[in-house]
Amino acid sequence: MTSSVAQLKRSCEQCALSCFCLARDLLGSERTRFASVVKRRRILKPGDNLFIAGDRFHALYILHTGAAKSYLISESGEQQVTGFHMPGELIGIDGLSDHVHAYCVEMLETSSVCELPMPELDRMIATSRALRHRFLSLIAKALIDEQQMLLTLGKLNAEQRLAQFLLNMSQRHATLGGSESEFNLSMSRYDIASYLGLVVETVSRMIRRFQEEGVIEVEKRWVHIIKEENLRQRLAEAAERSLAQANKKRVMSSSA
Amino acid sequence: MTSSVAQLKRSCEQCALSCFCLARDLLGSERTRFASVVKRRRILKPGDNLFIAGDRFHALYILHTGAAKSYLISESGEQQVTGFHMPGELIGIDGLSDHVHAYCVEMLETSSVCELPMPELDRMIATSRALRHRFLSLIAKALIDEQQMLLTLGKLNAEQRLAQFLLNMSQRHATLGGSESEFNLSMSRYDIASYLGLVVETVSRMIRRFQEEGVIEVEKRWVHIIKEENLRQRLAEAAERSLAQANKKRVMSSSA
DNA sequence: CGTACGCTTGACTTGGTTCAATCCTGGTGG
DNA sequence: CCACCAGGATTGAACCAAGTCAAGCGTACG
Numbered sequence: 002m003t004s005s006v007a008q009l010k011r012s013c014e015q016c017a018l019s020c021f022c023l024a025r026d027l028l029g030s031e032r033t034r035f036a037s038v039v040k041r042r043r044i045l046k047p048g049d050n051l052f053i054a055g056d057r058f059h060a061l062y063i064l065h066t067g068a069a070k071s072y073l074i075s076e077s078g079e080q081q082v083t084g085f086h087m088p089g090e091l092i093g094i095d096g097l098s099d100h101v102h103a104y105c106v107e108m109l110e111t112s113s114v115c116e117l118p119m120p121e122l123d124r125m126i127a128t129s130r131a132l133r134h135r136f137l138s139l140i141a142k143a144l145i146d147e148q149q150m151l152l153t154l155g156k157l158n159a160e161q162r163l164a165q166f167l168l169n170m171s172q173r174h175a176t177l178g179g180s181e182s183e184f185n186l187s188m189s190r191y192d193i194a195s196y197l198g199l200v201v202e203t204v205s206r207m208i209r210r211f212q213e214e215g216v217i218e219v220e221k222r223w224v225h226i227i228k229e230e231n232l233r234q235r236l237a238e239a240a241e242r243s244l245a246q247a248n249k250k251r252v253m254s255s256s257a
Numbered sequence: 258m259t260s261s262v263a264q265l266k267r268s269c270e271q272c273a274l275s276c277f278c279l280a281r282d283l284l285g286s287e288r289t290r291f292a293s294v295v296k297r298r299r300i301l302k303p304g305d306n307l308f309i310a311g312d313r314f315h316a317l318y319i320l321h322t323g324a325a326k327s328y329l330i331s332e333s334g335e336q337q338v339t340g341f342h343m344p345g346e347l348i349g350i351d352g353l354s355d356h357v358h359a360y361c362v363e364m365l366e367t368s369s370v371c372e373l374p375m376p377e378l379d380r381m382i383a384t385s386r387a388l389r390h391r392f393l394s395l396i397a398k399a400l401i402d403e404q405q406m407l408l409t410l411g412k413l414n415a416e417q418r419l420a421q422f423l424l425n426m427s428q429r430h431a432t433l434g435g436s437e438s439e440f441n442l443s444m445s446r447y448d449i450a451s452y453l454g455l456v457v458e459t460v461s462r463m464i465r466r467f468q469e470e471g472v473i474e475v476e477k478r479w480v481h482i483i484k485e486e487n488l489r490q491r492l493a494e495a496a497e498r499s500l501a502q503a504n505k506k507r508v509m510s511s512s513a
Numbered sequence: 514c515g516t517a518c519g520c521t522t523g524a525c526t527t528g529g530t531t532c533a534a535t536c537c538t539g540g541t542g543g
Numbered sequence: 544c545c546a547c548c549a550g551g552a553t554t555g556a557a558c559c560a561a562g563t564c565a566a567g568c569g570t571a572c573g
């Protein structure tokens with residue numbers, strides 16, 4: 002037991018991820034203390050659930066390696082993917098509201114996850130200003146990302162949703178030190194479709210369209226973004242129609 | 258100055274809202290201390306912005322009376338309404354991530370708003386366990402609500418989106434002590450449409466459909482929900498098709 | 514008074530879904 | 544070792560829910 006804790010301390014202090022995760026802003030002694038909050042590393046296989054909706058909440062998690070998705074089951078029994086998680090990200094915040102998890106988290110790859118029991122984490126949030134601020138910052142970031150996603154689902158067409166998704170994945174891979182233009186997707190087309198509020202056929206067709214136009218290259222789950230700026234352009238293009246219309250109106254009223 | 262602070266203390270302790278807002282779980286001395294964190298009450302008129310995207314973040318807000326909407330502006334210049342706020346709700350959490358607000362908040366009615374400067378609030382979060390937990394709970398609740406909205410935009414059709422919206426509004430009005438079946442909407446049809454990822458014409462048509470079927474009664478922004486259970490039913494009905502299909506498959510494979 | 518805006522309604526169009534067929538790949542069992 | 548099968552992915556054709564366009568009504572407000 003003791004040795005495993007010691008090992009965890011070492012792993013937290015030497016962890017390459019610590020410049021991204023909740024521990025990012027912690028210095029010397031605080032980081033050591035944080036390491037002692039980490040209870041253990043769980044190893045999970047693809048398809049395993051870290052938790053499901055209705056599970057009692059007792060700890061937060063940081064994804065250490067691998068990838069995961071979170072999803073809700075609608076009243077009519079359909080799965081809606083609400084997010085993908087990459088190393089360094091905080092998982093399980095949904096349980097803070099009433100100590101029961103509101104959604105499900107399932108691994109997409111073999112992953113290791115750091116478990117942070119809430120009582121200990123809470124104590125450290127109270128006493129470490131740096132950790133508290135980092136913690137709130139990560140939660141707020143999650144909130145902002147979801148808002149962005151509301152915009153994606155509310156305003157963008159299928160092509161733009163896929164463009165947005167690819168750019169987002171690219172950027173997150175880059176943040177973790179990977180290539181910005183070449184990476185592997187860890188989720189299925191079905192997951193992508195659900196996440197983007199589309200059906201799998203539409204996702205497939207949009208990928209083909211991008212390939213035919215030479216914007217990306219795709220081989221199964223491997224993606225190569227050839228013209229990033231082209232993808233960005235498409236996101237702004239919803240304006241054209243509505244702007245053109247607004248201009249038309251302006252012209253009409255000024256000529257009248 | 259002093260007298261105004263005193264007045265605020267009184268108002269926090271006697272505020273009818275305190276059984277809903279951030280101060281809910283605070284007892285005697287802590288509630289008094291919380292009252293001293295509240296800097297002032299700002300009064301805003303319909304159309305006024307509490308803050309807009311890009312504004313520097315320095316305080317959180319609790320809506321005291323009135324109503325507000327939050328929205329994002331997409332890259333192509335369109336407005337996407339991401340939420341509606343009612344009394345007691347915490348506003349401005351988005352600024353915690355990098356001290357700049359990510360979205361805009363605009364009043365829908367003449368409203369009063371309690372301002373909680375972040376440095377003072379942060380100190381109290383660190384020291385009051387009750388406040389800290391209530392704070393995290395409210396943030397997590399916001400996150401869960403947004404996830405639910407992702408499901409709405411990703412999986413529900415126009416009719417179901419409106420049903421969901423009406424039930425949600427009804428429930429929130431009831432929580433604040435109003436009628437569950439009769440209330441006034443504070444937002445325009447345009448805001449509702451944007452929020453639900455629809456166009457205003459579709460919202461108008463769905464309202465008409467519900468009225469023709471005797472499920473609701475609407476007069477301008479006043480709503481009377483006649484058959485709540487009917488609205489609920491519709492939310493589960495997406496299943497029919499997919500469940501029917503799943504059953505068909507099961508029959509096929511068992512007969513084969 | 515008029516005009517601009519919120520809202521409604523009808524006719525038409527279309528982007529994305531649905532349905533159906535096929536291909537590919539990895540895993541399982543004979 | 545190969546045959547077989549299930550599940551992921553792709554593709555084409557037909558369809559429809561929601562968007563677009565256009566017109567009109569009521570009313571709040573300068």
